[in-house]
Amino acid sequence: MTIVDAVVVGAGHNGLVAANLLADAGWDVLVLEAAATPGGAIRSAEVTAPGYLSDLYSSFYPLGYASPVMRRLRLTDHGLAWRHAPDVLTHLLPDGRAATLNRRPETTAASVEAFAAGDGARWLDAYAEWRAISDRLLAALFTPFPPVVGTAGLLRRLRVAGALRMARRLILPVRRLSDELFRGEGAAALLAGCALHTDLSTEDAGSGVYGWLLAMLGQERGWPVPIGGAQRITEALVARLRVRGGRIEYGVRVDRVLTARGRAVGVSTVDGRRWQARRAVLADVPAPALYLDLVGAAQLPPRLVEELAHFRWDGSTVKVDWALSAPMPWKNRAAAGAGTIHVGGDLNGLTRYAAALACGEVPEDPFLIIGQLTTTDPSRSPAGTESLWGYTHLPFRREWSADDVLAHVERMEAVLEDHAPGFGRLVVGRHVAGPADLERANPSLVGGAIGGGTSSAYQQLFLRPVPGLGRADTPVDRLFLASSSAHPGGGVHGGPGANAARAALARDRALTGDAYRLAVSAAHRAIYR
Incomplete structure (x- = not known):
């Protein structure tokens, strides 16, 4: 049996972030990865x-580039370098017009001004408001809930009236927010398109x-790629x-979190081996997989198991990569x-x-998020060519036939052909x-979510992932959820992994660890009784 301070299940970026932070604290850390x-x-x-080099899943990293978690790891000291495209984002409207976001605020302002007089100044005002709070907001976003320190900094900056307005903004649908901030379609399209990087609609709170x-x-930092x-x-x-x-062990699939007297003490793997964790087990896997598969319902409060039945995945995804012999022939060269x-x-x-997705229907006119990888990073394909990346969503289902997927790819390519004839x-x-x-x-991408x-x-x-x-x-002592199923959620920013590492370190402190355990245990009993 291998004995370490901490076992991290999964070598996704959150698992690796957690492992790095525990190693920084002097822990003996082992990551077990099934792939x-x-x-x-x-x-x-x-x-x-x-x-032609493709990013197989995620690409373009505004959150990863800006995340305080990732920045503190100083990954540029370990070979990571970033590159920006000339323009951050262009939204192509059905009538052929385009709104473009550029890292120069004046350039963005000029683009949205073309849609409505005054929207350029309104964009600059909105950006100034953002700049005044961005560091404090990001600090609050990427820390454990409740984000006491980050929120206190925000409150000092915003004061009571500003905090109330910000609280309202946080729950507005993007359509309503766009209406309040701008007058024209250009700025509204930029905001709404960004909102649909999630599984939310333009009308969702x-x-x-x-x-x-x-x-x-x-606007502030760009959307770069490595x-x-x-x-x-x-x-x-x-x-x-x-x-x-x-250390990382590959090809090792964990099938059970081992517990004793309500505490996580290690894991077992499908090959029959056991791995003991003296201090913590951290799991970079979806919440249902951790609780129902690796721990088991019998080890959990019944109320938690009931709540997991209401856990909702985000939409299924269709991802396509294209190798092009020349740059995209966009009708509107703004793209x-x-x-x-x-x-x-x-x-x-x-x-x-x-709305079609919400009704369980396949959208006839899919919204596409397209990435021009070579335009951003010329190393991605031969000179004069383009490595193109794109995805869209389908309603969430665990099973989609190959024919259904290919039919949707044809819809995607028809949209591209319309905006870039000859594509x-x-x-x-x-x-x-x-x-x-x-x-x-990647089994963590359940149903393509x-x-x-x-x-x-x-x-x-x-x-x-459920009310808590x-x-x-988790309700199991020294077991921590480190995946995007945990706060602050999806995206490549390392927040869930960092929060899990912080919790593990807090639980293990010599003088206060037992008090931390008792407080967490009491809270869980109150929530799940």
Whole structure:
């Protein structure tokens, strides 16, 4: 039996972040990964044509680039380097017009001004408001719930009246927020398209804050990619962990969290081995997998098991990579320099798209999030070509037929052909990953859901993954949830992994650890009795 201080289940980026922080504290850390390689949903490979590098899952990282968690790890010391496209984002409207977000605020302002007089100044005002609070807001977002220190800093800056207005903004639908901030379609499309990076609709409570957050992060810091592929993030996390003495075992599938007297003491794996953890077990797996598969309902409060029946996944995803022999022939050349392009709807069109998903229907006019990887990072394909990346959503289902997926890919390509005539003739290679393909390659992407659970307000903060503490602590002592199913949720920012590591360290402190355990245990008894 191998004995270590902490076992981390899963070498996705959250698991690797947690392992790094525990190793920084001097712990002997072992990461067990079922796959042959690390990274979870942060991996790259040549899957379309030789010489064309694709990001297999996630790509473009405004949250990862801005996250205080990732910045404190100083991954640039371990080989990670970032690159920005000339423009951050372009939203193509059905009538051919385009709204463009550029890291120069004046350039963005000029783009949205073309849609409505005064919107340029309104954009600059909104950005100034963001700049005044962005550091404090990000600090609050990426710390355990409740974010006492970060929120206190925000309150000092905003004061009572400003805090009340901010609280209202946090729950507004993106349509309403756009109406209040702007007059024209351009700025509204930028916000709404950003909001639909989640599984929310333009009418859902809380969708406004996602659109505002991603748009303003793009304005302030951009949406960069790692030079040489998303895999570079994973490689930097692994290299950093090894320097600090942490270890990773690959091809090792955990099938059970071992407990004794209500405490996690290690894990077992499908090959019959046992791995003892003296201090903590941290799991970078979806909440249902941790609680129902690895722990088991018999070891949990019945109320928690009942609540898990209401856990909601985000939508299924269809992801396509294309190798193009030349740059995209966009009708509106405003899209030519953008790293990310939103294609397929004005505000009303986005509402109809989201409504179809909510009704369990396949949208006839899909909204596409497109990435021009070579435009952003020329190392991704030969000179004069483009490595193109794109995805859209389907209603959540565990099973989608190959025919259904390919039919939807045809819809995606028809949208692209409409906005970039001749696109199809440039395709020299294509790789399609439907919901089942995504889950098969990474079991944490259940049904092709990429967010670890819905971003809806009813499954955020202290309601994530189920009503509770909103923290990484579980009802099993020294067992911590470190995946995007935990607060602060999906995205490549390391928040859930960092929160789990902080909780494990707090539980283990010599003088206060027992008091921490008793407080968490009492809270869980009150919630799940």
